[in-house]
Amino acid sequence: xxxxxxxxxxxxxxxxxxxxxxxxxxxxxxxxxxxxxxxxxxxxxxxxxxxxxxxxxxxxxxxxxxxxxxxxxxxxxxxxxxxxxxxxxxxxxxxxxxxxxxxxxxxxxxxxxxxxxxxxxxxxxxxxxxxxxxxxxxxxxxxxxxxxxxxxxxxxxxxxxxxxxxxxxxxxxxxxxxxxxxxxxxxxxxxxxxxxxxxxxxxxxxxxxxxxxxxxxxxxxxxxxxxxxxxxxxxxxxxxxxxxxxxxxxxxxxxxxxxxxxxxxxxxxxxxxxxxxxxxxxxxxxxxxxxxxxxxxxxxxxxxxxxxxxxxxxxxxxxxxxxxxxxxxxxxxxxxxxxxxxxxxxxxxxxxxxxxxxxxxxxxxxxxxxxxxxxxxxxxxxxxxxxxxxxxxxxxxxxxxxxxxxxxxxxxxxxxxxxxxxxxxxxxxxxxxxxxxxxxxxxxxxxxxxxxxxxxxxxxxxxxxxxxxxxxxxxxxxxxxxxxxxxxxxxxxxxxxxxxxxxxxxxxxxxxxxxxxxxxxxxxxxxxxxxxxxxxxxxxxxxxxxxxxxxxxxxxxxxxxxxxxxxxxxxxxxxxxxxxxxxxxxxxxxxxxxxxxxxxxxxxxxxxxxxxxxxxxxxxxxxxxxxxxxxxxxxxxxxx
Amino acid sequence: xxxxxxxxxxxxxxxxxxxxxxxxxxxxxxxxxxxxxxxxxxxxxxxxxxxxxxxxxxxxxxxxxxxxxxxxxxxxxxxxxxxxxxxxxxxxxxxxxxxxxxxxx
Amino acid sequence: xxxxxxxxxxxxxxxxxxxxxxxxxxxxxxxxxxxxxxxxxxxxxxxxxxxxxxxxxxxxxxxxxxxxxxxxxxxxxxxxxxxxxxxxxxxxxxxxxxxxxxxxxxxxxxxxxxxxxxxxxxxxxxxxxxxxxxxxxxxxxxxxxxxxxxxxxxxxxxxxxxxxxxxxxxx
Numbered sequence: 030x031x032x033x034x035x036x037x038x039x040x041x042x043x044x045x046x047x048x049x050x051x052x053x054x055x056x057x058x059x060x061x062x063x064x065x066x067x068x069x070x071x072x073x074x075x076x077x078x079x080x081x082x083x084x085x086x087x088x089x090x091x092x093x094x095x096x097x098x099x100x101x102x103x104x105x106x107x108x109x110x111x112x113x114x115x116x117x118x119x120x121x122x123x124x125x126x127x128x129x130x131x132x133x134x135x136x137x138x139x140x141x142x143x144x145x146x147x148x149x150x151x152x153x154x155x156x157x158x159x160x161x162x163x164x165x166x167x168x169x170x171x172x173x174x175x176x177x178x179x180x181x182x183x184x185x186x187x188x189x190x191x192x193x194x195x196x197x198x199x200x201x202x203x204x205x206x207x208x209x210x211x212x213x214x215x216x217x218x219x220x221x222x223x224x225x226x227x228x229x230x231x232x233x234x235x236x237x238x239x240x241x242x243x244x245x246x247x248x249x250x251x252x253x254x255x256x257x258x259x260x261x262x263x264x265x266x267x268x269x270x271x272x273x274x275x276x277x278x279x280x281x282x283x284x285x286x287x288x289x290x291x292x293x294x295x296x297x298x299x300x301x302x303x304x305x306x307x308x309x310x311x312x313x314x315x316x317x318x319x320x321x322x323x324x325x326x327x328x329x330x331x332x333x334x335x336x337x338x339x340x341x342x343x344x345x346x347x348x349x350x351x352x353x354x355x356x357x358x359x360x361x362x363x364x365x366x367x368x369x370x371x372x373x374x375x376x377x378x379x380x381x382x383x384x385x386x387x388x389x390x391x392x393x394x395x396x397x398x399x400x401x402x403x404x405x406x407x408x409x410x411x412x413x414x415x416x417x418x419x420x421x422x423x424x425x426x427x428x429x430x431x432x433x434x435x436x437x438x439x440x441x442x443x444x445x446x447x448x449x450x451x452x453x454x455x456x457x458x459x460x461x462x463x464x465x466x467x468x469x470x471x472x473x474x475x476x477x478x479x480x481x482x483x484x485x486x487x488x489x490x491x492x493x494x495x496x497x498x499x500x501x502x503x504x505x506x507x508x509x510x511x512x513x514x515x516x517x518x519x520x521x522x523x524x525x526x527x528x529x530x531x532x533x534x535x536x537x538x539x540x541x542x543x544x545x546x547x548x549x550x551x552x553x554x555x556x557x558x559x560x561x562x563x564x565x566x567x568x569x570x571x572x573x574x575x576x577x578x579x580x581x582x583x584x585x586x587x588x589x590x591x592x593x594x595x596x597x598x599x600x601x602x603x604x605x606x607x608x609x610x611x612x613x614x615x616x617x618x619x620x621x622x623x624x625x626x627x628x629x630x631x632x633x634x635x636x637x638x639x640x641x642x643x644x645x646x647x648x649x650x651x652x653x654x655x656x657x658x659x660x661x662x663x664x665x666x667x668x669x
Numbered sequence: 670x671x672x673x674x675x676x677x678x679x680x681x682x683x684x685x686x687x688x689x690x691x692x693x694x695x696x697x698x699x700x701x702x703x704x705x706x707x708x709x710x711x712x713x714x715x716x717x718x719x720x721x722x723x724x725x726x727x728x729x730x731x732x733x734x735x736x737x738x739x740x741x742x743x744x745x746x747x748x749x750x751x752x753x754x755x756x757x758x759x760x761x762x763x764x765x766x767x768x769x770x771x772x773x774x
Numbered sequence: 775x776x777x778x779x780x781x782x783x784x785x786x787x788x789x790x791x792x793x794x795x796x797x798x799x800x801x802x803x804x805x806x807x808x809x810x811x812x813x814x815x816x817x818x819x820x821x822x823x824x825x826x827x828x829x830x831x832x833x834x835x836x837x838x839x840x841x842x843x844x845x846x847x848x849x850x851x852x853x854x855x856x857x858x859x860x861x862x863x864x865x866x867x868x869x870x871x872x873x874x875x876x877x878x879x880x881x882x883x884x885x886x887x888x889x890x891x892x893x894x895x896x897x898x899x900x901x902x903x904x905x906x907x908x909x910x911x912x913x914x915x916x917x918x919x920x921x922x923x924x925x926x927x928x929x930x931x932x933x934x935x936x937x938x939x940x941x942x943x944x945x
Contacts, residue, residue: 643770646695646865650872653691657876664883673776679819680884682786686793686812688877693797695869696861701848702802705809708840709793712816715832723823725890730901730909733828734918740835741925745932747840751847752940758851759942 031088033100036118039076039128040171042069043135043164047157054153060143062153066160067139073163074132077125084125085529094534097121097237102173111232117173119236122530123313123387127170130394131303133517135163137510138298141402144506145294145409155195155292162188166303170310174234175224178311182220182275185307186213189299193291205287212284216274223267227318230260240317242375242533258325265319265326269312269333276308277360278367279337283592285360289352293405296352301359301401302394309366309390316383316532320375331371335469338364340589342476346483347575347586350414351404354484355397358440361473362393368470369455372462373532380532381461381539385454388526392447395517396439402511403433407488409507410500416484421493425500428508430489432515437485439518441478441553449550450522450541457545467545471552478556486564679720686713700754700764704747711743781822788815800857806845813837827903 046069050062090096102117139159146155165184172178187210194206228234258266272278277285288300299305312319312330319327338361345357366386373382406429411419423430439446442453452474459466502508528536563570575582584590686709693706715736722732758764789812796808813836820829848854913919 645766645769646869650695650868653695653876654872657872657879660876660879664879673779674782674822676889677884677887678782678786681881682789682819684877684880684884685790688873688880689790689793689797691876692869692873695872696866697797697858698861699802699852699858701844701851702797702805702858705805705844706797708809708836708844709796709812712813712836716816716819719820719823719825719828723825730905730916733825733901733906734909734921736828737831738921738925740831741929744835744840745929747843748936749932749939751843752936754847755850755940764851 031083033080033083033098033118033120035076036080036100036120036171039073039080039132040118040164040167042073042076043160043167045069047160047164050153050160051157054157059152062156063139063143063146066156067136067143069160070132070136070139070163073167074136077128077132080120081125081129084120085122093536095122095529095536096534099173099237100171105177112228112234114176114234115173116177118171119173120171122534123310124170126387126391126530127310128167130391131163131166131170134298134302134394134398134514135159135166137398137402137514138294141297141405141507141510142292142294144504145405146292149292151195155192158188158191158195159295159298162192162299162304166307169307172236174236175227175239175315176234178314179217179220179224182271182307183217185304186210186217186275189213189288189304192295192299193288195292195295196290199290201287202290205284205290209284209288212281213274216281217271219267219274220271223264223269223271226260226264226267230264236314240315242317242321259322261318261322262325265315265323266329268315269308269326269330272308272311273333274308275311276305276363276367277337278308278333278364279340280591282337282341282360283595286353286356286588289350289356293352293401293408296356297398297401297405300356301397305359305363306366306390306394309363309370309386312367312370313383313387316370316373317375319370320373320532327371329371330367334364334367334369334371335466336364337361338368338473339469339476340364342473342480343585344588345480346476347582349416351407351416351419351484351488352401352414354416354480355400355404358400358477358480359397361477362389362397362440365452365455365470365473366390366393368466369458372458372466376533376535378537381454382458383532384527384530384539385451385458387530388454389451391524391526392439392451392518392521395514395521396436396446396448399432399436399511399514399518400440402507402514403429403436406503406507406511407433409503416487418494419488420491421489422500423489426489426502428502428511432511433485433489435515436518437481437557440481441557442474442549443553443557444546444550445522447518447520447522449546451526453541453546453549454539456549457542460542460545471548474549475552475556478553479560482557482560483564486560490565676720676724679716679724683713683716683720686710686716698765698767700757700766701751703766704750704754708743708747711739715739778822781818785815785818785822788812789819800860801854802848802852802858803845803854806841806848809844810837810841813841825901827901827906 046066050066054062084098085095088096088098098120100118100120102115104113105116106114108114139156142155142159146152149155162185165181165188169178169181169185172181190206190210193209194202196202197206224234227239231239233239270281274281285300285305289296291300319330341357341360341364345354345361348354348357366389369382369386369389371382373380373384373386375383406426407419407422408414410422410426410429413419435446439448442449444450456467456470456474459470525538527539531537562568563574587593690706690709690713693709694703697703697706718732718735718739720732722729726732754764757769761768792808792811792815796805796812799805799808813832817829817832817837820826820832909916910918910922
């Protein structure tokens with residue numbers, strides 16, 4: 030057996046950095062805090078890679094299955110002998126994979142931020158929050174039990190809130206951070222309810238027991254029905270609600286586009302590569318329960334994922350803010366991952382969808398982080414987010430241009446880049462389930478290619494705009510992460526992913542099916558070519574098309590009025606009919622009783638304060654008459 | 670009975686002196702006159718102690734020692750009180766007890 | 775009427791009359807003088823009771839020390855010729871009521887109570903300074919070494935306190 034106790038340091042190092050930079054950051058120069066954060070993350074990353082090596086290659090497999098290993102464990106809250114909440118490190122293929130993803134992207138973002146945030150106010154605040162986020166995210170993925178996951182889940186939410194609202198002087202950033210926090214909090218309520226139902230029916234929090242195919246979670250709970258569904262199904266649906274909130278699935282996606290108010294590295298790390306996939310990770314973590322005890326919930330996952338994916342892809346085609354396009358693209362890709370999980374079965378070849386989802390999560394982290402960081406470099410150069418104000422940037426930003434192109438090709442699924450392989454697996458999984466789903470997946474792929482290349486051509490080709498100053502390439506410290514991530518976006522797909530991460534831990538071999546791969550590549554190429562025709566040279570085709578689509582285009586441009594619906598529900602219905610009566614009750618009954626008490630106290634004290642006259646002789650008189658009266662009483666009343 | 674003077678006579682004289690002191694303490698405005706009233710009160714208590722001692726327990730000395738200690742306490746009390754009075758006078762330029770009410774409510 | 779009784783009546787008359795004068799005189803210096811008479815008469819009572827040492831202390835400490843201190847402070851803080859303000863009638867009535875009620879209750883109680891009479895004639899007995907001194911430093915039964923020490927600390931503290939309080943501040 031290999032001792033995995035050191036893995037706890039992967040999680041703890043960012044925490045130490047957070048404390049160090051957060052509390053003592055103003056003692057040293059801004060640059061130093063950035064360097065400390067980056068080097069700390071480098072250590073974490075190195076440890077993660079070492080862990081992955083140890084886990085996948087050194088640790089002996091238990092009958093060619095990757096076992097689940099508890100690297101470190103401590104009992105934190107002992108509720109009963111059976112039910113206790115632990116904090117620890119659980120190593121299994123998906124958590125090890127997530128460790129690599131998170132530490133790598135986080136390290137890249139740290140490195141990039143040294144340059145990007147240069148000269149910003151709150152430089153060390155930024156780095157301390159970034160470390161806090163890394164800590165919470167790592168703690169989330171290595172959670173040994175669902176309660177630990179919930180704790181870190183909330184911590185992730187808090188650090189996301191802090192980072193979106195990083196520019197707290199901007200009203201829009203404050204509003205966006207509040208929105209993100211409230212929406213995800215609302216979703217987390219569902220998560221908590223799900224946890225409570227789950228732990229109540231199974232009597233455990235522990236993931237290993239919960240996900241054991243022969244464990245109590247599979248046997249219990251399926252008998253009790255509520256509204257036609259078993260309690261297990263209900264708990265899984267509630268838990269998925271939490272996951273949907275974090276992963277910006279429809280209809281809880283509204284916070285993600287607004288979250289782009291945060292600094293761009295934050296968008297890259299939190300709102301593209303890591304935090305938003307927490308929902309996918311959550312479903313993957315509980316996948317055996319979904320599959321065996323709650324197939325209905327798994328269908329919900331599939332439908333929500335598929336719908337969110339196409340919904341977001343359509344909106345992405347109409348947006349002009351580059352970060353928003355990327356945000357909707359993220360939502361769409363996560364929808365694909367959810368969709369893949371939803372169609373998956375359990376065990377070896379059956380679990381192709383599961384594997385594909387994790388694979389896509391892995392590759393997506395690289396190219397989406399790359400896209401965001403590239404967008405950051407572009408924004409850094411032209412000081413604008415809007416793609417209409419850009420054009421012809423390929424000459425000014427050669428490295429950014431090249432890496433951005435790689436990322437676009439990768440996400441569009443052009444072989445042999447990483448995105449091709451993972452997306453191919455997803456489509457294959459969809460194809461196994463049904464033809465309609467396969468066509469849906471193809472449509473999404475085509476749309477993805479279209480909007481990504483729309484973005485690419487508008488920014489780097491097209492007519493050269495008039496800029497305030499000539500755009501210049503970002504400093505080395507920003508371009509190096511871009512190049513490293515580009516390497517990931519190119520080569521990550523060549524990993525034999527199915528031999529490491531599968532639904533039941535048993536490796537299997539995958540192969541590219543031509544009848545899946547050829548249409549997928551064709552659709553991607555067509556999407557990209559269309560975008561090239563529309564946007565490479567300035568034409569009026571896009572305007573003509575949008576005009577011919579009329580109302581649909583407008584609806585998509587306004588994000589299908591989801592925000593308006595929410596506003597209508599909250600402002601018109603909840604505020605008027607729920608909150609106002611409560612507010613009235615609070616103001617008049619609760620406050621009224623408190624005010625009444627204070628009013629009475631005040632009145633009585635005004636009346637009796639005359640006794641406190643400051644007149645010594647008055648006091649003495651009262652004292653003496655009192656003493657005389659007492660004496661009288663003692664002598665004549667209390668003697669028998 | 671002490672050569673024709675009963676204990677109660679001493680006590681009555683002391684009582685009268687005590688309550689005259691009380692009356693003075695209650696009506697006098699000047700702090701120094703209040704202090705004098707206080708001396709009367711202490712003195713009357715002394716008389717009580719001494720009379721009890723002599724007429725009830727002639728072989729003991731407790732009452733007398735009490736008186737001695739009370740005199741010592743009275744002396745220290747008077748000195749501190751007068752120091753305070755002088756300090757007050759220095760600040761407020763009068764020593765009228767009715768005007769010292771800055772600390773009320 | 776025995777000579778003792780005559781002596782007692784004289785002393786108690788002085789005490790009562792001058793007490794009342796002390797608390798009612800409107801000239802503050804006179805009030806202090808009347809207080810002196812009261813204290814001297816009290817010393818007379820102590821002599822009658824054969825407490826010579828205590829009487830001597832009463833004369834030196836009270837009459838000699840405290841009254842002089844009071845007169846000093848009067849001279850420091852008041853104008854000697856000035857008559858004191860008469861307190862308000864209401865205040866006097868209330869104070870007189872309290873004092874009278876208390877006095878009557880006490881006197882009534884004293885007269886009702888039958889005190890055991892232990893001594894009839896002690897004209898020959900004297901408390902000597904020798905006894906007092908021995909009791910003062912004795913630590914056994916009826917010894918007063920501890921209170922003696924305590925009271926000496928108290929006197930020291932009062933002395934220091936009085937100096938600190940009355941001292942002129944620099945500011």
